[in-house]
Amino acid sequence: MFDIKKQEIQWGGKTLTLETGRVARQADGAVIATLGETMVLCAVTAAKSVKDGQDFFPLTVHYQEKYSAAGRIPGGFFKRERGATEKETLTSRLIDRPLRPLFPEGFYNEINVICQVLSYDGENEPDILAMIAASAALTISGVPFMGPIGGARVGYIDGEYILNPTLDQIKEGELDLVVAGTTDAVMMVESEAKELSEEIMLGAVMFAHRASAEVVEGIIGLAEKAAKDPWELPKLDDGGDLKKKVKKLIGDGLTKAYKNTGKADRVAAIAEAKKAMHEHFADADAETRLKAAKLGKKLEADIVRTAILKEGRRIDGRDTKTVRPIESMVHFLPRAHGSALFTRGETQAIVSTTLGTRDAEQMIDGLNGLNYENFMLHYNFPPYSVGEVGRFGAPGRREVGHGKLAWRALHPVLPTKEEFPYTIRVLSDITESNGSSSMATVCGGSLAMMDAGVPLKRPVSGIAMGLILEGKEFAVISDILGDEDHLGDMDFKVAGTSEGITSLQMDIKVAGITEEIMKVALAQANEGRAHILGEMAKALDTTRSELSAHAPRIETLQVPKEKIRDVIGTGGKVIREIVATTGAKVDIEDDGTVKISSSDPEKIEAARKWIVGLTQEAEVGKVYDGKVVNLVDFGAFVNFMGGKDGLVHVSEIKNERVAKVSDVLSEGQEVKVKVLEIDQRGKVRLSMRVVDQETGAELEDSRPPREGGDRPDRAPRSDRGPRRDGGDRAPRREGGDRPDRGPRREGGGDRPDRGPRRERSEGGNDDGPAPEFAPAFLTRNDD
Missing domain, CATH: 3.30.230.70 (GHMP Kinase, N-terminal domain)
Structure with a gap:
């Protein structure tokens, strides 16, 4: 059923396969090019006639990547391939540019070249394969194509040229260069390089050209097996008498016009010169007028080219090397x-x-x-x-x-x-x-x-x-x-x-x-x-040291990976709060890199302090800026380091006695605090009284140290004056009897002021044995 023709070549250590006859058989030429597991289909169709009055060559190249080729579903709402992406547009141009010059002058039949990526292995790039498939499809189609061309990509790593490098090799190397050419000459070059010399670049171009010549031989081998009969082209008319007539009418005028160095004056003079030709052929048929216009354009090219090649004089009067002002x-x-x-x-x-x-x-x-x-x-x-x-x-x-x-x-x-x-x-x-x-x-x-x-x-x-x-x-x-x-x-x-x-x-x-x-x-x-x-x-010879006042500032900091969740919070709650409160943008990456951006440095600093507070541990003895978030009878809770709270006890607010916390502090008040203690549960005890609230400098503790547990602002517990009921306090007992309660019982015997101790029944309570139905919490066991 299928008349399949194949051609294989060993290319750069891999097998390049060109196949025709299996797919798209109604096209004038169709070729599938395969390298590794990357496959590209290119189909060529050509119009059999030219539209009346058409005087240009309508070649259109389309390159399309099918997401299914890589086992992917397109993103976006529509979930299908739509308009050409930037890469598809650039690849279409990459294929078009070396093909277009290889069609004969005067050939104006419309041609479509459609390349589709069918399979992609992630290693062999499909753009070069598409170019090769397009060249092969045109070569076997029978249309007048003076090819074929080949193509190759070249990388440069450690002083060595690499044929058809992978994406990783391109990123690692210093060059990404694509060349297309015939067996004898280079037709197109496209490249990006990391400041390479002219010698290295020229060597890369010639290395790629030699590799592309191998592909040309493979395409010729396929054409010998599968090429269709070539189209017959009408003989071109060199113009003869018409050419002489056009030159006589506008030759001197064009020569004079191209001596104008200004573009506007030159364009006006050329139009004036051609006016005589248009008037002369105004009554002629459309074909004659079209031929005269083409001959006039060719005459322009001859005038310009001759002046440059023979006299070294260019349109605007410069020599061949001078750059315009x-x-x-x-x-x-x-x-x-x-x-x-x-x-x-x-x-x-x-x-x-x-x-x-x-x-x-x-x-x-x-x-x-x-x-x-x-x-x-x-x-x-x-x-x-x-x-x-x-x-x-x-x-x-x-x-x-x-x-x-x-x-x-x-x-x-x-x-x-x-x-x-x-x-x-x-x-x-x-x-x-x-x-x-x-x-x-x-x-x-x-x-x-x-x-x-x-x-x-x-x-x-x-x-x-x-x-x-x-x-x-x-x-x-x-x-x-x-x-x-x-x-x-x-x-x-x-x-x-x-x-x-x-x-x-x-x-x-x-x-x-x-x-x-x-x-x-x-x-x-x-x-x-x-x-x-x-x-x-002369305008600027180096990069400015400062960004524009209108540009955002970005500060980068690194947080431990295990702290990322603390910065983001549940459902992004914390990071949204940081952005909303400070007004700065915050981006955090998987490796813990945090980027804070804003045109206002104060907003960046506020967000930075917040994030640092969320990711760093408080240090005992260090002073921090804080904000009062809650007042209680026994002190105030202060937020510091962005995400931590600690208690300033009422006794640590001032050296003097504070009767009421709200008389000294208010919620939202900015304060400076010193970390006194962090207990095993992570609770933080803070002090304001040992920090200068203006400068943040630490102060010496002005309170006298307590002896034996006594507070410096109170008398010793053993000498606390008379009781509130007017009587004297008895001296504190020292392990013996309490004078107001009788002698202390020894060894669990009878209490002298309460009579003999009742004996309990075994396993029961003071009232006798516990009933069998009694709940467990009503029973007692002294053991």
């Missing part, structure tokens, strides 16, 4: 915790940093389960930033991708949670764009975080490089403009510190670039990054 300022927004305005040429970003507590962390639900992220970077690109009218709303794929690139660039220099226990959100709003706004976000984000007091390891800068490639002749250009990006062959972005690279991203619009070109681009980017760091330092 930079102006930076910090504390641009008065209420933000940290902010920066970064301007490079005609690219500008307002970047703010907001600090929050643990409850502001982002919860992420994925195949690996729930996890929490304490660093977020959000990027917005409104249409006014390029002087256009367009959609304004939720961020699209491009905005998510650019934001993640900036996130990767800044993430390696952040302090640990222990060093800086804050949730950090960086927000970048692009207000002008003519060049790399993602690299402006990196620069502005670095300044904004330093302005907020985030202790970065070092400042980070970023630069976008371009490439003009004609045969073997090429030119690498620094700090590219928007037009140079559109008309060039490469978008190569490098971010890093003075010590090394933190992020590298590359997209190629041609069939790939060589190691030589990448080496030149990395070296030139290093010079550009150093220059930008110097310009940034």
Whole structure:
């Protein structure tokens, strides 16, 4: 029933299997890629015709993670997969970027590439498998695809490159790099690094490219068994006479327009130059007008590329290495915790940093389960930033991708949670764009975080490089403009510190670039990054030592694990009371780490003292601040150390005699007390009289010591004066007879004043034997 074709290769010590013919047989191409127990299905479908008037290539890549793949049920109310998560969006872009350049010019049929994670083993990441499956599905589908491509992830630990590292190895190592490429050249790079050198990064790219070439061979092996017949494409028309006509109409005007160094003037001049072409072909058919427009765009590219490659002159008059003028300022927004305005040429970003507590962390639900992220970077690109009218709303794929690139660039220099226990959100709003706004976000984000007091390891800068490639002749250009990006062959972005690279991203619009070109681009980017760091330092060269007055303060303390329940209380009663009473936020972790946060230091201190009191034992002889919580006849109960109560006896309130406690103390009164004694039951005896209530200093006990148990404020018991009835007290008996009661009986004999003692019957009471029905408590037994 099934015509199954398989191809297996040994890859990085594991078996990579590509299979087709079993699943999704009605798609133009469908492949299941398996590595370990991770399986990804990719199905490709292509429209058989092109819509009238369509002049672009509508390729759409969708990547979706099925929670069932990891044996999980989705969180949330709906309990099913819904809109794309950030990871799914980023992976879709990761697959799209190396595939798109490999479709022939003039191919405008709509194509859907849908990748679904069917099984996930927690070890082998599905994003690389999805890229491989997509490449294989396109290769066997018959559509005009100039692939295949392969992909690989590389880590770097202890000076060694690791192919397809696990999540734990990525966290432990210094690099997370993904490369896609053909057999001959690299097509795409995406990475995050911990300040690695250009040499190490280039070595990682080439290591990954060699590994991806092995995958390409495996896909070719599958195609030899299962590929469909290739589609026939109509021959491309080079334009001929139409091309000459277009050049004659607008060639000189475009050449002159591209000598304008200002974007607005240049755009206006280009529009004016093209006006003659539009007027000339106004009465022509739609196909002719479309061809003329394409030839006009190609003519623009030729003018720009030739000037750069042959003359070394760029659109705005710079040479290939010069970076546009930079102006930076910090504390641009008065209420933000940290902010920066970064301007490079005609690219500008307002970047703010907001600090929050643990409850502001982002919860992420994925195949690996729930996890929490304490660093977020959000990027917005409104249409006014390029002087256009367009959609304004939720961020699209491009905005998510650019934001993640900036996130990767800044993430390696952040302090640990222990060093800086804050949730950090960086927000970048692009207000002008003519060049790399993602690299402006990196620069502005670095300044904004330093302005907020985030202790970065070092400042980070970023630069976008371009490439003009004609045969073997090429030119690498620094700090590219928007037009140079559109008309060039490469978008190569490098971010890093003075010590090394933190992020590298590359997209190629041609069939790939060589190691030589990448080496030149990395070296030139290093010079550009150093220059930008110097310009940034003019605004702020180090992290501020103090947080903004508007930022929350966080104090961290450690309590014993066995005391956690004392801080939380039954059903969270105690911790809620602490928060409600002090006004500070309190977070406690399973290891006993407590974080107290508030913008008011007094609130933090109040909560800290409360928690310390709940978790520490009182010490005899130590003085504490307390509050009177209850008055009784014999003294006052005082709460101290936040959660402990002790008794101040009436005799320990003052040195002088206190007739009535309420005359001296009142409930709620702040007092200072010294711990006198803690008995075996944990009850605490306190004293106020031996503590200076103003300073808290201990005082010497002014009362004379008692001798033989006598109280200093009373006469000895043997000399207490006459009785209250007017008579004299007889001397205390010393083991003998009481003079007012007769001689003391000896040995249980008769009492002289009461007659002989009655004899009791055995086992009975004084009235005779106990009845048989008498209850037990009525019987007596002298024994």
